[in-house]
Amino acid sequence: MGAFKLGSMTFGSLFKKPETVLYPQEQKEQPFGLKGHIAIDAETCILCGLCDRSCPTSCIHVDKAARSWEIDRFSCIQCGYCTTVCPKKCLHMQPGYAPAATTRGPERFQVPEQETKRKPTGQGESERPAETPKDKEPAQQPTAAQNAPENTVYQQPKDSILESKLALMDPDQANKVRSALAAAKNA
Secondary structure (H helix, E strand, C coil): CHHHHHHHHHHHHCCCCCCCCCCCCCCCCCCCCCCCEEEECCCCCCCCCHHHHHCCCCCEEEECCCCEEEECCCCCCCCCHHHHHCCCCCEEEECCCCCCCCCCCCEEEECCCCCCCCCCCCCCHHHCCCCCCCCCCCCCCCCHHHHCCHHHHHHHHHHHHHHHHHHCCCHHHHHHHHHHHHHHHHC
């Protein structure tokens, strides 16, 4: 009986795609949802260290003094926390697998010095005449927008963001959240 089972499997595999590939020459299609590996755009990195602090395995190290960013790919679990907290979005998940490493250890990237961008001024500070208190204009009266309460100035963007998030939720759950927010505003 075993020989018939083995024969049927062998005969069936003649008409199917092979399960394996010749890896260095061919690569299999990446499965959907593959996170990939962390990649950095070192030119835009500001060495803030948020990625270092958010990493659960502490595989990322930021050295501001040496202007370097390093990652230990053997410790990285590809969770993507570092990519979400990066303020400049210089970290991203690169699809595919990381290139093979020849040595075990962290991969180091040097971050170049960034030029500070200054606003151009019409005259230099030394060329301007010194102002005396007599020359100053009287203080201007605050406008209606400046007198408005803080919550009305910034309320519109917050509400639109909140509504866009609530639109993605279950309608019953969204109604509960809306009623809880209304109760919190009235309290």
